[in-house]
Amino acid sequence: MRQYLRDRVRISVDALEHLVGGLGTSILALATFLLSVGVMLGCLVGIGLAVVPSALKAVRSAADRERARLSRWGFELTMPPPVPADLRSALRDPWVRRECAFVATHGTLGLVLGTVGLSLPLSAVQNLLFPLYFWLLPPEAGGPGFVSWRIDGLPDALVIALMGVGWLALAVAFGPRMARLQALPGRRLLAPPPDVDTSLRIAELTATRAAALDAHAVELRRIERSLHDGAQNRLVAVTVLLGAARRALARDPARAAEVLDRAQDAAESALAELRTVVRGILPPVLDDRGLAGALHGLAAGCGVPCTVQVDVPGRCAASVEATAYFVVAEALTNVARHSGARTATVSVRRSADRLHLSVTDDGRGGADEGRGSGIRGIRRRVEAHDGRFTLTSPPGGPTTILVELACGS
Incomplete structure (x- = not known):
């Protein structure tokens, strides 16, 4: 039961966060929708054609905000190509048509769901805390929200608190469903049209394959440069010092010992350089x-x-x-x-x-x-x-x- 309650609280908090984020993008979508309607009305009298491209860019901006929001919550949405510069091509573009439908739907339905989803927990908190501050209000002022009847004492205030429990239960029960319903227009209308999904995915995979090859080449050059400039130079120094020590061994043993110490220090530095290169390939700390x-x-x-x-x-x-x-x-x-x-x-x-x-x-x-x-x-x-x-x-x-x-x- 404890685990179930923790899961329900976590799901409800996530749903509230989704609804609040969706409320923000729905306000932007509503503003964009009203702008588009104004531009359409202007086109009827011949004064709106000049601002149609700007209106379509505003629609794209609102849609991209929702794409970014849904992507943060795990819904993979492919970014569309730029809006065509030619007005006729832009109006025929399936991406543009779907985005126009999105701002109309999300700007109305999403706004309503976001407002209701936010008001439920706020009403619950307001009602639950009412017994703590009801005595500061005149009895005829009623209670929070829709409560307009007279509050004569603590028993009436406790009834209001019980109503807060009901609001909280509604938020827990319907919050996740409202969040999914609010995200539905974005998931359906902002996804790639069926006829372009495959081609976009092929282009995306081609680009990422090229990026992978470039990254691999850069990594190989980095490793080669690290080995050449670091470990290789130190190993050459070790070889030179060992040769000098071998030549000095018969003539000056003390000098040979000093050279061997320097060779050991150079060998330890080379090992340190090699460890650094290895960590740069795959850090052992991850394992x-x-x-x-x-x-x-x-x-x-x-x-x-x-x-x-x-x-x-x-x-x-x-x-x-x-x-x-x-x-x-x-x-x-x-x-x-x-x-x-x-x-x-x-x-x-x-x-x-x-x-x-x-x-x-x-x-x-x-x-x-x-x-x-x-x-x-x-x-x-x-x-x-x-x-x-x-x-x-x-x-x-x-x-x-x-x-x-x-x-x-």
Whole structure:
């Protein structure tokens, strides 16, 4: 029973979070829908054609917000191609037609469901707390919400509190269903049209395969450079020192011993370089401590105070964990070197077969892939695993990196 209650509370809280997020996107969809209706009415009198492309871009923006929201909750939605520049082609585009239907549906039904879903727990809290503050109100003022009758004392206030229990029961019972119903228009209308889904997927796989090959080539060059510039040079030094020690052994044993000590130091440095290269290929800490332990180790070594939240039951594929580890390592390195941040947060959670990772800092923002800060390498690693990478870094901050990876078994 205790486990059941915990599960119901967790499901209800998740549903409330979904409904509140959907309420935000539904307000945006309603505004976009009203804008589109105004543009359509303007077209009837010949003054709206010039703003149709802007209206369609606004519809696309609202739809993309909902795609991003649903993707964070585990619903995989493919991003559409750009809106066609030609007006006639844009109006014939199945993506555009489906998005117009989405803003009309989500802007009305989604708004109603989000409002009701938010009002139920608020009404429950208001009614449950009413016995604590009813005496501050005049009796003829009634109670919260729709309660308009006279409240003469504590027994009447307790009746209001029982009504709060009913509101809470309704929120727990219907909240998850309302959240699913609210997400339904986005899942149905924002998915790729049936006739273009296959071609988009082929193009996406072609791009990710190219990214995987590029990432593999870059990784090989990095390993070769590390071996050539580090371990190889030190091993050459060991060979030279051993030759010098062998020649000095007969003439000056003390000098030979000194040279052998230097050769031993060079050999130990070479071993350290080799360990560093090996850790760069697949960190042993992932096998020893798992993803959560490895990320906490990265946070402990970061120059900026960092909070780590990991909710990943079980283990993901080794390559996925290694990618997540390298993404966090590179992101925290950027935070410490470039951001000027005071704090950073790393969050990793698993939803169904997707691993969602975010790194946020409160620094100055303005991160750019083109300035050699390692962000392009992060994107390349993520896309090599058919994942998604999103960077948000407005001037003044905060900077947020969102990564989504498919969890292999």
